[in-house]
Amino acid sequence: MGVIARYRERLPVTDATPMVDLDEGSTPLVESRNIAASLGLRRLFFKYEGLNPTGSFKDRGMCVAVAKALEAGSKVLVCASTGNTSASAAAYAARCRMRAVVFIPSGEIALNKLSQALMYGAKVVALKGNFDRALATVRELADSYPVALVNSVNPYRIEGQKTAAFEIVDALGEAPDYLLLPVGNAGNITAYWRGFREYHEAGKSANLPRMVGAQAEGAAPIVLGRPVENPKTVATAIKIGNPASWEGATSARDESGGLIEAVSDTEILQAQIRLASTEGLFAEPASVAPLALLYRLVREGRLEKDATTVVVLTGSGLKDPDVAIANVEPPVELDGDARSLAKALKL
């Protein structure tokens, strides 16, 4: 069952809204064994959003946005994307037999995300310039032409994405003390905060989490307090210089008593290897920015060790393997019989 069916009464859908789903959501909340132990944390969980049907959290909001677009009679979906939104929009368009036209910054997105959009049958337009420029362009398009814009400036995207907060509270029986996630265009932090607040108001949790956002150092407009003209980071998913939901992110941070900080590309790549090699969870670079920040917060004594912490792993590591494997030992070339292999491998 997808998120619309599961959380229907908390979403802006009616009997007139078509049911759209790819069985998204219901992702695992995996309890950390080894990172928690090494940091001395009592309860640390990973919300593994890479297990959504297109490999990222975008599917939660996309199904609602596409359902509402269909309800309104739209036939064409458009978006700008650093890769995951375009993959998700393309998949749901295919599912609903709609057209998708996706705009990506030329040469800037991970190959596997591009392959998804192409395979799902979207028209992929590579635009010169960065994500911020592509978003400005599609907003202009959507203002003047009969197309449905499915970036997170579409309020239905945020509505669908808030269901991840519901799932965390449903799984833990309460809200965590800290919720850490990456911040790019800032729709997701806005959505989680809304989800936690709504569940709190409905009496489903006694507390609210502190919202902790991670940006990449070279693409940290919210941390700096001003747009970044030429964002740079290895975490291409969050290579964004002027987030559309800026205000939503700062409200989530300030109302929850949280923080938004930047981590370096080196910290991101280290966290990616640690997560994969000690927990068996492979997440894309953007997704591990909050884990890199967690290491810092614990090291500096800014996060209580008996707190319940959830780190959202927003996208699968398989989205962008090239960047990851550049930093680990390559396969070894070996040949021979079992005996000589065993010797070489010290078995």
Ligand code: F0G
């Ligand atoms: N993590 C991943 C894997 C993402 O793809 C994104 C955003 C984010 C985090 C940041 O979320 O924008 O809501 O703050 N990707 C968008 C895209 C921009 O086009 O796929 P946000």
